[in-house]
Amino acid sequence: MTFAFLVLLVSGLEILVSHPRFYWGETGNINTAALFKIPIPSSRDMVPTGYDRVLADQNGWSRSLHFQSAWILVLTGLLYVAGGLLKGHFRRDLLPSRPDGSSKRPWSSLITQLRLKRPSAEEAWSYNLLQRLAYLIVIFILFPMIIWTGLAMSPSFVSAFPAAVNILGGQQSARTLHFLMTITLLLFLLVHVLMVFLAGFRSRMSAMITGRAEKPLEQV
């Protein structure tokens, strides 16, 4: 999933380069005012960017790669969510615990985290409140929304489900939201990777890949 996300990020950036301007509402083009622009050169000479160079057109394969990775992300994402619900992973590990639960000092853990202190051995193998909320938002709000806003840009998809784009305020609004959510997910990924490093990179990585923790889990 992470790999599919990174591929989507890179191919999405390639597509963005052909028109690094964003609009709100249904329509927008270089004859209309932009909501905001990304200060990068474009791969189209008709887009006024203030840079002399015109990048090579990479849109064809970028689009194909983007959609193929999107399929992989959606299909593995569905498996993950189904598995998480069946095994109770979301309820047990991600929903904020009740007062008698494991993270009884949410604020102290929040402060530890904001100071970028390394977590204690005990804390390192469970998720604190801030992490739990972040994961829940990513899994149940940002990923569904980024898939939705992506579909809302498809003229064929919205012919069958017009509400998908009308609710968002238009096709260009969907494109702008898609971009903003990408940035949010990218920030999440960067912070996530930083925290993995702080909590111990080697053991964390082997745990992610093999699904087994080296440490005895009774501590949690």
Added chain:
Amino acid sequence: MTKVTRRKLITTGLAATAGAAGLAAAAKIAGRYGLIPPDAEGIYGLGETLTYAAQQVLTRHSLAREFSPSQVSAKPFADEVEPLGQEFQMLRDAGFADWRLTVDGMVARPASFSLADLRSFPRHSHITMIQCEEGWSYIAEWTGVRLSHILGLAEALPQVRYVVYRSIQRDWWDSLDMSDALHPQTLLTYGMNGDDLAVPFGGPLRMRVPRQLGYKNVKYITRLTATDNIRQFGKGLGSVSPEAGYAWYAGI
């Protein structure tokens, strides 16, 4: 690490075989129901096929969104085109009086129509959005004759599976499957926003397929060819777009 037991090995083997057989069966069914695009080979074939098949299942009869006259873009943008050449210039100088649309291939009555002929056929208009794959868009009112009407006049044969359409621009062509070719919003347009379709926007005649992206809406149409075998055109990928790396199906 867990030990790989014989039982586990057998179960996994059976599951893999079932999976492979399931995939083969799925491919066969998808082929029969026209769910595989002409450019399904290559490393992105899986994604293209999933996208095309999903949209064929979900959107075969759906209508593109239509807008109100107040939503028509005040500033549409005409994408740049290659220089159109001497033949186009001569036709343009004569007010396109000699522009012809040829219809051939698997039709009982091959035909050739002038713009005046096309204007005499039942006219249809819709206010729809055109979106470029790059990300920009505009809304306009498009007026023309339904492609299905032209195919009916030429008596396209029942076994036709694709309609190939060509531009006066050299080596510029594309094709539609029958769900888009016979779709009520698929128009051969000669008018835009109440005027004649201007040359930068594809005048005198542009294919308008509002459920697909801009590049499927080829400008300066001169010829339609009905076929049951898309492989015999160009490199067999369904249009010139896949030859340049772009997907044949542009509904997304």
